[in-house]
Amino acid sequence: MSARGPIIGLVVVVVLGAGVVVADRVAAAEAENRAVEAIEQNLDVEGTPDVxxxxxxxxxxxxxxxxxxxTGTVDGMTxxxxDATDVEVEARDVSTSEPYTVGTGSIAATLPTASIEKVVADRTDLDVQVAVEGGALKASGQVLGLTLSATLTPRVEDGRLLVDVGGLQLAGLTITVDDLPASIRTRLTDLEVPVSGLPEGLVLSDATVVTDGVRITAxxxxxxxxxxxxxxGTSTSR
Known part of the structure; x- marks a missing residue:
């Protein structure tokens, strides 16, 4: 019996198998491109997503x-x-036909201290600087000519990002929010960082202080x- 037959058969199997793998990778690459377009259309991103x-x-x-x-990552979004940075997208059980749906999904991003600082300044009308010190979010600035420092504790409640103000020190003296003049006290109560612009169906669920700001997850x-x-009939990006 000639050995050519089995060898030829093996070559055919290998060639066909290689062709299937190539087709599989081409189809996967096309789907990844469509996923990139979906991220660009549904989030105000900076840079090109990597999916x-x-x-x-x-x-x-x-x-x-x-x-x-x-899964996908992108440098930033608004x-x-x-501004938010280090954006991570994760979607499971994603349908491949319209309407495209995600069984379970999440988006995580970091709000840098500069973004938190801007929001706090806008909400309180106080000139403050925000930084992460010892794993905690700290704010400092001038109030009535005196140096005020405070610990900012982020938390999520009913899909809203709230910031509790505590650990207050005024001119080196430890005080509470209630010790401040009413005009300042009201600005430091029920402080909310507005987080909107997320795809419909995703709700803010967690906020944690990290080395460069606050890591939020929806x-x-x-x-x-x-x-x-x-x-x-082909998809379009923004």
Missing amino acids: TIDGFPFLTQLLRGSLKEV LDGI TGTDVTVPLEQSPS
């Missing part, structure tokens, strides 16, 4: 009509005028992701 669709082979996920996990389930189409 990865996990799982191999991709074509079996496509035939199933659902992608197991899609949330209703507030989560949601069964989120619909609009994706505009050009007249030819």
Whole structure:
């Protein structure tokens, strides 16, 4: 029996297998491009998102009509005028046909101290500087000609980012918010950092102080992701 037959058969299998892998990767790359467009259309981003669709082979996920996990990163985004950095997007159980939906999704981003400082200054009409010291968010500035410092503790309540003011020191003396004049006390009560511009269905769920600001996370389930189409039927980015 000639050995040529099995060898030729093996070569054919290898070639066909390589072709399937190439087709799989081409399809996955196209889907990743569409995911990039979806991020650009639904978030006010800075820079080009870097997207990865996990799982191999991709074509079996496509035939199933659902992608197991899609992750993406982008340098920055703007949330209703507030700059955020180090943006991470995660989506699970993503449908591959319209309307595009995400079973569970999240967006995490960092609000730098400069962004927090601007919001605090705008809300309080006080000239303050915000920094992270010893793992805590600290604000300092001048009030009535005296140096005021305070600890800012971010928290999320009912989808809103609130900041509790505590650890107050005025001219080196420890005080409470109630010790301040009413005109200043009201500015430091119920302080809210507005976070809007997130895709519909995602709600702010967590806020943690990190080395360069506040790391916020928004989560949601069964989120619909609009994706505009050009007249030819292909997706378009902003």
